[in-house]
Each structure stands twice: as C-alpha cells, then as structure tokens.
Amino acid sequence: MAEAHTIHVDIVSAEGELFSGDAAMVFAPASQGDLGIAPRHAPLLTLLKAGEVTVQTTDGQKHHFFVGGGALEVQPNKVTVLADTAIRAKDLDEAAALQAKQRVEEALKDKSGHIDQAEALAELVRLTEQLKLIARLRKTRS
Secondary structure (H helix, E strand, O other): OOOOOOEEEEEEEOOEEEEEEEEOEEEEEEOOEEEEEOOOOOOEEEEEOOEEEEEEOOOOOEEEEEEOOEEEEEEOOEEEEEEOOEEEHHHOOHHHHHHHHHHHHHHHHOOOOOOOHHHHHHHHHHHHHHHHHHHHHHHHHO
16 A cells, blocks of 8 residues: 555556556646646546556656557545556657658658548647657767
8 A cells, every 4th residue: 555645656558567666746748737746635536648657656756658549537645647558758759750750741641541631630639749749868878
C-alpha cells in the first residue's frame, strides 16, 4: 500500500506494463486539458489524448512516457493509465516518427480515397505529439 505522501501508478497498454510504482506526482494529457495528480486526489475517470505522461517519483526522478490516447482512472491512492499505445520517451525514434509523419501527410494529399481521413488525421496528431516530446526532452538534456 502506498504511503500517505505517495500515489501508486500503473501505466499499461496492449503491449504490456510500462510502469508500476509509487510516485509523488503524475502529469497526464487529459482530453479536456492537462492534469497534475497528487496523492489523495479526488476520484476521476477521463479520456487521454496523445501526449506525454510524466511520473515524478519520491526521489525526484521523472519518468516520461508517450501515450497515443486511452483512459485515466484516479483513486485517492492509485492512478491507472490504460493507454491505446504507450512508449517510454527514451525509446521514441525521431527518424522513424518523421518518416511516418511524412507518409501520413503524403497519403492525406492523395485524394483518391485509399485512406480513411479520420484515421490518418488521428495518426498525424499522435506523430506530431511524439515529435514535440522528443524535441522538449532534447532541450532539457542540453
């Protein structure tokens, strides 16, 4: 059981569990705006949009994850992130994301109807958010 000044965090996706442990704070991209979640937060259930989930552990370390969307459940002593897709930020591949973004943009220009516009736009948003996270993390490391 988490101590009074910590909150247990589980980040899972279809690929498996990415994080499980106690934290001092969690930041997540909820569909209606970014959230900061501290221990003893009021219960909450919300959708997530593509973006960064940050877990700050009690020793001050920050763990960064990219989620492509999903759901977030908050209980006073537990946060559960159920992500559509999730990747540890350190594992993001900038070159692959840029190439995928370019392919999606080209597919959107092709008006022959071979792709689903809504799916392509959603993928473009996910890739754009990945690239923003990569750029932001690069700046903080410099």
